Amino acid sequence: MKLKRFVSIMLAVLLLTAMLPVSASAAVKLPKGYQALAENERFIVGVNTSNCFFCVADKAVGEVFESNPSNWKTDKKATGSNKTRLQSQMVITVLRSATENTETVNSQLGSVSKGAVKLQKVDDGLRVLYTFPDFGITVPLYVTIAEDCFRVYVPADEIEETTADKLLDVEIAPLLGAAGTNDEGYILIPDGSGALIRINNGKTKAGAYKAQVYGSDKTFAATVDNNTMLRAALPVLGMDCGDYGLMAVATQGDAHAYVNAAVAGVTNSYNTMSFSFSVRAKGEYTIGEENYNARTVNLYQQDKSTSGRYEVSYYPLPEGACDWLAMADAYGEMLLGDRTAEVENRVSLRFEGMIYKDKPFLGIPVSTAIALTPYASAVEMLQQMKDAGVPVVAEYLNWNNNAARNRMGGVKASGTLGGQKAMTALLETAKQVGAPVYFTTNALSFSSENALIARFTDAATKLSSFPVELHTFAISTHKEDDTIAPDYVLKADRVADKAAELLTAYDKLGAKVSLGDAANLLYSDYTSKNGSRSALKAAVTELLDGAGTTLMSWPNAYALPYAAYVNDVPMMSSDLSLTDETVPFYARMLQGRVGFSGAAVNLADEPRAAFLHALETGADLAFTVAAENTDELRFSDDSELYAIRFGDWKETIIAMYAELAAARAQLGGLVSREAAGEIVTLCYDNGAVLVVNYDTAAAQTAYGPVEGLSYLIVPGEEAAQ
């Protein structure tokens, strides 16, 4: 065995040396043992033929990024497979066909140590072919260099499976860029608004971070969902080590990606960040009633989730511009190019149009439409805002009978809300006062009221061939709420048709469209054999492309380029025990590029804190409002709208807007942001300093006392003194 391994490695070395000897650049040298394979203006990629470690040297940043820590041997924390993991460039999870068990094995243990690895030089880098003889699976890993980044990827169509064992997951470069116990800095994770995990923070019992990019897949939702973590809407990870930074972006196969991050001290002594990809989905189905003759069957996707690549691009960042702010700027530019926001500082109003509620008619419960904001009231509100000098961007939710029930069908004006005439008046007012009003209709989910036929013709299905259901979950038990009928979601290949119908109807109406869940809902669809999240992502991207720029709610990365305005931008992370600081990465990425707002101030736990977040991040203030019948919301499915009476909030809207505008006028472009507990200090390029106190109690700061839930602005000239 040992001999075999030795021979194969020797062969590989011979092959490589024969093929291309490239001289390393003078500025940064590849570490000892590495052999250069390709070089461009900025990067050199090298490989260590003795252990298959690879590295990329960045001449611009002056740093070498190794696939594995060179001093892995000295790690006393890691033992067994954790030790071999330190030497791995890939970790795979395989379904054993014989036992239906899943096995996770790293490339060192499963392939390299068995001598079943081949190294090859390709045009701009390296191809490593890992064969896992125990499973008969071969997975190639490419490392290539480009102009501003280097890429590590696995092309799906080059994965070979010679036995009945199937590849389920692949984690790419689990230790690339890993920071050791002596390093300082943080890992940026895309959890909600974004959060930082300080390197070596010692929270070894807090668990690792793992989240599905673009939100957990509802196709695989369990009946009890205890996951209260926020969505990871961006396929980004970052590491700031002080004198350099590394940003990792899942650039292909991102719909199947998971983000992982861990601190040192759990299974090894390294702080790591990595992407893993689901190659095949695994589901289960319970036959028979729960607790009664129940039998659970495991189901697996037959084909691979994509025919493209599972690709991670790494962007090294130089000292001085390697913090999360720089990453947000770099990533924002990647997604949105050089777009600039047209209007700064508005108020985002969300009108709640109407609800349906069972009301007794002659004692018999009938689903009855109840108007919350008739079109005429919306006109009035827009005008009142105009009179008060508050510019508005508005989203009209549940604005017609179908939208209120999430039913597919026409987009006619609702009689309950005043009919077509009133609707026309509203559209005119909107133009007159210069407030764009977007009318929201969900493009993907639809009510089960439509389901008689649509369930079979239009609904996406699970691996079990049953339709995917979006359930409401009970607050106290986190179990599916049986009293509320679930929604269905569209099949990938029906998305385009339905959207075309919708857009035509909107055109006819002359109303601006917002496609609701199209921007933030991603799921798998197994109607056809090769259905997957990426198929749906492609369909949605095409749909958004056709719709032009629209208003969106907290869109996933792929939808963001089509955003005209973004609502519900998260200002907070899930606040995992593992993380040390929440940062407004998402907001920072949008700032100056697209107008955006956070969650509704009036429904926030702490409205004043929502104001402070807006001030700090450059977000607009958002309010969810309704004009009448708010008492009817009690005992309805929308009882969480407990404070949306416009009359109660009008004065607050006007006052908060004025306060925000005045405060913001004193601030320039953000230079730095420091958080210490509940106190955040922001410095601006005009010299101004903003100190925000999120605590309810007053605090003493370096710039003077700040009231609880308040802020302090030190204008440019004073701060300089």
Added chain:
Amino acid sequence: MKRIIAFLLALLCLCPAAIAAETPYTGYYYDSWGEIAECPNIYTPEAEFFPVDMALATPLSSPSDLFIDEANGLIYIADTGNSRIVVLDAQMQFVREMTGYTENGEALTFRNPEGVTLDSQGNLVVADTANAQVVRITPEGELLNRYTQPASALYPQDILFQPEKVACDLEDNVYALVPSVYQGVILFDKAGEFLNFYGGNKVSITPALLFDYYWKKLLSQEQAEKMARYVPINYLSMDMAEDGYMYVTLFSETSKKQIRKLNPLGNDILRVEVEKKAEYGDLDILYHNGTRTDTQLADIAVSTDDFIYALDSNRGRVFVYSQGSDSLGVFGGSGRQTGLFSSACAIDTLGDSVYVLDGVRGSVTCFAPTTYGASVLSAMRLYQQGEYAASESIWRELLQRNYHLELAYDGIGKALLAEGKYQESLDYFKQANDVYWYSKAFQSYRVEAVREVIGPVLIGVAVLVVLYMVWSKVIRKKGPKKERPQTPVRMALDTILHPIAGFEEIRYRKKYSAGFAIGILAAWFFLEVIAHQYTAFIFNGHKPDSINVLLILASTAALFFVLVFVNNALATFMDGESTLKQLWISCAYALMPMILLRAIGIALSYALCSEEGVFLIVLTVVAWGWTFWNIVCALQTMQQYTFPKTLANILLTVVGLVIVLFIGFLFFSLLQQVGSFIRTVFDELMLWQ
């Protein structure tokens, strides 16, 4: 110098967690209907303190208790796994640790202590669990008293005295909880003498208990053991409040009365205005994958303002209650985020702040009230002190944040009531679904209203009486009395007051009106619907807009016809002479008194307050008695039975109904089985690839 550096280091370690977190849980409370009502969060997590943040050299290992000394701002943690007591300051910074105590100069160590508290002198009282004792020691670690397994015959000697929780009252008596000692809390005097069991109660005999008792006699021993065993009481935790009352939580199969406030005699004196409110914790039970997760209130803390904080270890939630058992809010949950727990095991308060210990993560999370929560607490504080007027403005402000907040409507209602604005207060009490106070306000309002209208009403009545007398004496006498035609409807109406004669007449003349009988049944049905919807608020008790018409139909007309058919079937055995048509029509006639009085009852409900509800009960009894009598008459007449035979017939009809329902149930469950079978076959087909 070293000290300064240590201090600076400690400062650096302060405030570990992130900024004003967007809370990982949804705020809610349980409303007067026992249902979840969403609301802004009343508490949000400030920070989660890990051992690193506490400047602890050794991390906590399976800590199990947390006690806060409010006077000195010190926090005591029973670090069970490390056999020590850790003392932290109010900023959660390490002060000192105690691994044992000295007795006559000899150093002894704790073994897995699970509970810690302080006595009135500031001495530590530690449940030294694995050493099977409770010890009272000075802050310096000198042993004062030792409390060990009572030798008393009252104590079940087969159970080792391993105390898990301790408490201390104002007289420094020591209370110890030992699991599986069901007699109550073990009470020692200060010196260490066993006094008695505190708060133990006897099993109260309920019909359900008796049923189970006899049922178990029929079962095999194995089966009987599977059934829940009746144990007198099983306390989970306790907290001695500043006012000298002991608050306890119970292990319980239901949410009912899981929290108790015990007076020195050990009786529960927690005030509950409405029976519904005597349920604590989450009221929804989760059945999943064959296991049941229920609220289990593992610890309890009472703040200086007498708010009750109960910790559900199963779901990691904290429930906040007022002294009146109003649910003020719920926060926390299980998960890996700050504010959620892996295994929440102990809770205590410091002012309005709440500290929760996580036994698995070995961390302490500090929660502070939001501005909304602070308003709720301060309004409730005033309200509890009876200062309704002062609380009114706060309640009104809170309505802007949450117009569904029942407590606010209740508070404003009471303020208005105190000001004498009765009519206005009625609306608020209705919004608050507070029948008790609505009735009180209504009583006052009624006096006022009657006073206003009594004059005109009396005059009106007098005028009517005079007019009637004139009409009957002058006008009516003039004409000859006309013979009224005997229509079927008139004959039916006659049965109301003269059932025997009336039904004989009908049977004799064979004048039945099926239409009228249908009308009666329809009236009954609609009247029940109306009663459901329009009975006055005080006597209604139904949630607005919640009505199940089918259920009403089933309990009126459908039930009626089933009974008639059963009776008709019985007639075959019992030589009844009625035809089915005669039978159902006459029985429908017999319902008239009940329907008439029901209508009167609904109207009357608008004039009565709660205490006068007995009138409505009397009315109902009269109505059913009357109807029952008319039914007896109808059956007797139509079937030609003797009176005893009629009664037997009715009894047998009821038995017949039970049999019919049983068969119906069997049929229904058979259908379900078939349905489930078809579903399984369908599933298999769908999965067949």
